[in-house]
Amino acid sequence: MNGLLAADHLFDQGLTLAVFIIVVVKVVVAFAVLMGAVTLMIWFERKAISDMQSRIGPNRVGPWGLLQTLADGIKLFFKEDLIPAESDRFVFKLAPYLVVVPAFLIFAVIPVGGSVTIAHHTFDLQVADPPMGILLVLACSGIAVYGIMLAGWASGSKYPLMSSVRASAQMVSYEAALGMNVVTVLLVCNSLSTRAIVDAQGGSFFHWNLITTGIVPFFLFLIAATAELNRPPFDVVEADSELVGGFNTEYSSIRFALFYLAEFMNTITMSAVMVTLFFGGPAGPVPNIPHIKWIFPILWFTGKVVAFCYMYIWFRAALPRMRYDQLMDLGWKKLIPASLAWMLLVAAALTSWRWALIVLAGVFIGWIALTQAFEIGADRELSDASVLPSIGQRPLPGRVLRRMTDGDAPLDDEASDEEVEA
Amino acid sequence: MNLLAAVTIPDVAIFVLSAALSLAGAVGILLAKNPVHAALSLVMTLFGIAVAFIELQADFLAAVQIIVYAGAIVVLFLFVIMFLGVDKREDLSVEPIVGQRSTAAVLVLGLMASIIALGFIGHFEVGPASQTAELTGGAGNVADLGRAVFTTYLFAFEATAGLLVIAVIGAVVLARKPEAKATAAVVEEGEQ
């Protein structure tokens, strides 16, 4: 308990009224800014994609259609709230909140600027700086999956359930890669606190973790993060052409709005996390102008986040959706080994060059071996169909499945005898 | 013995929160008819325990608890439940073996009572402090923990490698489809 508070120098003089107000204000501001940012993000995405597709996009409500999101929100708010008869009502209602809350929570540990002094209280421009900051990010992204899974399951409907299964598998798979790249960053920064991570990248562009970790982890992290977000090209969870919209098919009204909100909020927070981990957070040249000096880090931070948000929009417009099996292959066969290898390399390089060479050799051998093994595995898989049938063939819970087996073509005895002999 | 001597109100509040969360979750698992609800209750317990860890200044473990347990293990449970479609409601009103529940209750209550009683009789007297390595509070304990894992518990750490190898192989072996002949037999039985 005390350990938590001791880390932040805001509490150096104890918990006074001023401190309390500052904390409350920080929370409220962060919340408001995030909500505002989300409406803007939604507008931005629609506008940008329209642009890329040579359309105009929203342009009626407000200047440049800026208030379109608000209008949509109000409309959704007044729509009828439907709950399917087959649903698990409690979980059905719970799920949207499980999605939104972690999205907010992550933002709490993101340093959006430097430190500010108001009324003799110096505090950081971030809601909180717990010593385990970055682990909180991982924890929240781990929790976020619950909302999606449970939403799909609780709907009591076929396609949402498939979406749930996909979501759980996907997010667990990519979380490992995500975590390992975070560890790479931690190896370089020597701290789990987000503030300390940002501070460690303070010097110049070459101190950014993007460079100090050797660029690769950033790209690995980017891919993994995109998958965690269920953003295109990894949006198999809500693939509307396959799953009619996925986990939120049965949702309407305000609950649907919450999912929608959370998705974009996650995009923003994940961008912010990437900025924090690899791009120095608020770091950047700060012109020495008194009184408004504190604003430049915020601008730097915002600019970087917007750039990432734009990149996500760009992905969406430009990249085709991956097939589910390709997605899992990418996660398990490429991302995880690569993340692990790079993590080991960085660790070894930090120790001594001898170790670096040894690990490099090891990584090389491992890479060759794994490639070979995967190739052979793929061949075998095709030859004897020795893996589970794909998800689409699964029976659904309820009536149907009592009578069904795997959904594999039942073999008659003669055929199977031949197979055994062969 | 004055139990409440040094207890501050925020500490008690956090403890009560943690206990309430974890106990509610535990009871939830016990009573849930549906495995998905049980899994959710388990998550609640995990959170409660994570809160307790924070109160005990084991922040790192609290985070790991959430990441590994809630973020991976319970998700895996849910995955399996949904994947297999085994979220059938269990009828809890019928006792499969007569007297099973009361016997189990007596056993478990006896166990709990005797453990707690023994603990209080011995005043929860613990052994000599800091034998392995001293534990500092807060952020520092990650370093302590890391050092312990790579020195005192180095062998144990290496052994976990073996454990994970087995887990992977085991999962692959078990997920593999049974021989064609066996599948056919099951289909026949299913149709009867």
Added chain:
Amino acid sequence: MNVLTMPSISYSALAPILFLLLGGVVIMAIAALRRRALSPTTTTALTLTAGIGSLVASLIEWAHVSTSDATSTIAGALAVDGFSVTIAITVSCAVILATLFAHHYLERMSIASAEYHVLALTAASGAVVMGAANDLVVVFLGLELLSIALYVLVALNRKSRASEEAALKYFILGGFASAIFVFGIAFLYGATGSTNLQNIGNTLSASVAEKPGILLIGIALLLVGFCFKIAAVPFHLWTPDVYQGAPTPVTGFMAAVAKVGGFAAMIRVLLAGLPTARSSWEPVLTAIAMATLLGGALLMVVQKDAKRMLAYSSINHAGFLLLGIIASSAAGLSADLFYLFTYSVATLGTFGILTMVATAADDDSALARLKGLSTKHPVLAGALTVLILAQAGVPLTTGFIAKFGVIEAAIGSSAIPLSIVAMVSAAIATFAYLRFVLNLYAAPEGNLDALDVEGSTTSPTAVLGVAIAVGVTIVFGVVPSLLLGLTSTASTHLLP
């Protein structure tokens, strides 16, 4: 920044574990990197190499430790003494024998042999770790290495539903036991401030708490955890089902290796870590031992299934092995080590022969099936007779020396009522064993061809295995001094 000083590592002491684990990894790697599936012959050969390597490494290590004092390595995590090496030898031998018996079985059941061997080797390494573990955490990890691999091994016969069900049952109860065990570790740690057995022992002998509440809880929970693993009554309920459902060679492997590992850890924890608390665990253990001895023997008598009967027999043996622990003397320890080795060999041989005569799907192990074995395969029937009689404790087999040794030790420690119970249970059990044997010579019922599936009874490896098992059982039964010398030296390291 602080620099970590890595603990010193004795690789010669680690060698048996490394051989087994790396053997598994190598097999897995080769299997993954070859385009065609590995032939069972190759994997068997590799496993045998790993097993023999481990055996040789243990024997070399024996030459070191037998002449020096007990030490520990890797920051006190592993003990290097005669006891740990003897356990390593026992487990290595068990691996070799089990591999010989599994070879033909895997082939005819078309079970992926690489996976079987990898899992078996890892499980075995877990048992070796348990024997050497000098830290409760290491004991726990060794236990889990062993158990988790066994869960999968039990489920390996995908042709049989029983196999999977047995795995599930084993898993749930195993997990339950592990949880109890960890809870016990927590309390023992709380009471003594360390997970290291050496430290625990020192702490306890330095000062005796007036009201050792937490310590008692810890000991009790650890005992329950161990009793689950070694299948002591009343924590034995999983045993018959799992023994029956598991693929027969796996049952043999489990009966031998899991028992060795469980007892090794139990002995180490109780006699190295908690000797000063003997007064608190001894009465409980005595009661458990009595229940185990009688329960195992009585339930054995009513079984109609060979594997179930042998499951209860293993429970009965667990009771005898507990005698050696309760004796808490060098003689008891030596007897237990002898018992573990000879029991492993005998039970592996027994299940090996049952494997050879198993049905095509390995799903029927009724005793009645074995009627007429003497007509169809007289030599096998003879070998089985010897092995079963050894388990019964008939003189001139290892079983007699083993049982005699533990009873002698128990009486040496004045556990006379327990010894009488042990003898009575031996009498009851012997009846069941004799019935088993008689069954082999009874007039056959039905078709005897089912007793040989695809030449399983003439498989050279299995025949070699039977020869070794019977040979060891008789040779050490007639000339036990060869082995007793080793075990008594080993025991003095742990209990000087």
Added chain:
Amino acid sequence: MSIPLSWFIVLAVVLFGIGAFGVLIRRNVLIMFMCVELMLNAANLALVGFSRSLHDVGGEATVFFVLVVAAAEVVVGLGIVVAIFRRRQSAIADDLAELGG
């Protein structure tokens, strides 16, 4: 530490007891399995509590290993469950009556 150790231990024991009770009375394999996890968590809580009151890192390190073991156990356990229930559609332990015992 301001909260007495005994509070945590009692909480751990109660959680452990509920978990054990669940394993004993529930018939759904997955829920039994969750109860085992609950027991492990109770053990972890006790370990951390002792660790803190002993000012010793051993307990927390043990928790770390218990977490790894739990993960490995879950993987294999769920593997077994999947293997079984691909053959039949029930997760109720009493439906598994192949073995006479």
Added chain:
Amino acid sequence: MHTFPYLSLLVIVPLVGAIAAALLAKTAPAAGRTIALAASGVELALVVAMIIQFKTIGAFQFTSQHAWASDLSIQWNVGVDGISLFLVAMTALVIPIVLLGAQVAERGAVFAAWLLLLEAAAVAAFVSLDLMLFFIAFEVTLVPSYFLIARYGHERRNYAAVKFFVMTFLGSAFLLVGILVLAFIHQGQTGQLTFALEELRHTTLSDGTGIWLSLAFLAAFAVKAPLFPFHTWSPTTYREAPAGGSMVLSAVLAKLGTYGILRFNLTLFPHASKTLAPLVLTLATIGILYGAIVASAQKDMKRLVAYSSLAQVGFIVLGTFAMSQQSLTGAVTMMVNHGIITAAFFMLIGWIGQRRGGWDTTMLRGLQRPAPVLAAVFTVVMLASIGLPGLNGFVGEFLVLLGTFATHRWWGVVATFGVLVAAIYLLWNYQQVFHGDADEENEKTPDLTIRERLVVAPLIVLIVVLGVYPKFMLDRIEPSVAKVVSSVVHSSPAPASHVIIPSSTRLGGDR
């Protein structure tokens, strides 16, 4: 000393024979049987040679001592004295006779192998001077006996085998514990763990410990002998076992029990034995009377002999616990003679059974006319069993009663009634079976064949010779018995008042 390892060979020869017979059982059963017979013949020859070389002194002879399982302190430590010599001889005699006269039709080679194994174990038990070795041999006898009964017996053989096995095994459980406790007490006193009889004799035991240990030993031996009331297995077992099995069980195995009492209880716990003597004597006397009375009510000849054996064993135990020179000598003599007689009995009943398909007295009548030789032989055996002077049964019984009268008069008086009842029921039985008018079935009973006559001849000869000239045996038995008696007499602490050691008893040369 004798350098020739008679005793080791006595164990090894039948063992090798057994293995050979078992190996040949499948391929060449006839050869297996021949080899088994040859082995038993060699054994007999060895025994005869040994008897010739035996010196009439009390000490153990032909001793041989080798470390075996030294870590467990078990030694190969064997030797014979006058007490065990004739038991070994009797064993060596009975086995070839069984092989010749009571061979089973099917799987004969295996039967022979089991018999030889039994012989090896029994001989090892008789000659072992190491308690643990004795125990091992004692236990080993169970396995072949079990198989002899369970695989070759009559209708309820499994039940009988199990009952026999479990009861005797339970008894020996106490024996093992007793041996170990004794050894550890001895270790506590001398610092050396040993099971050697000569060493353990010198253990100092308190009254209570001695009695408990003595009871533990007695438990095993009483079941094996069998002594009333531990005899319940014996009628069933003797009834269900094949003829050969019954012969060996009653002639040889039962003697392990009585021998054990004499050799171990008396030697190791002389003082406790004195304390327990009234109890055991009472049991023995009840056994004599009970056996005799129940025997007279039997319609089944095998059960009749079983109960008569119970009575005989009662005499042996009576003699043993009467603890006088004569009574002990008589007991040893009786062990040998009863072995010979009962073996002959069971063999004859077996032959009758072969001829008539049963041995129930109700269906047999007037066999004397169609089978005069059989009747004659039966008469001799029966008279020997009654204890007719001039036949061997008389010598032992007389000595026992004589000795008992001297020390424990009233038990002797009661036991004498047993002799009378035995005479009545045996004669009555004989009269029922052999006299009277044979019906058509019985009329056709064939007489003994030449082969059968030859087989039974040695027994008959011995019955007569040992009855007429018992001195040869008594001379060799007495010095050894004297040793035992003297150790009992000199046992400290001072005998309690109710144990009477009469000065008239002829004691060893110590005085």
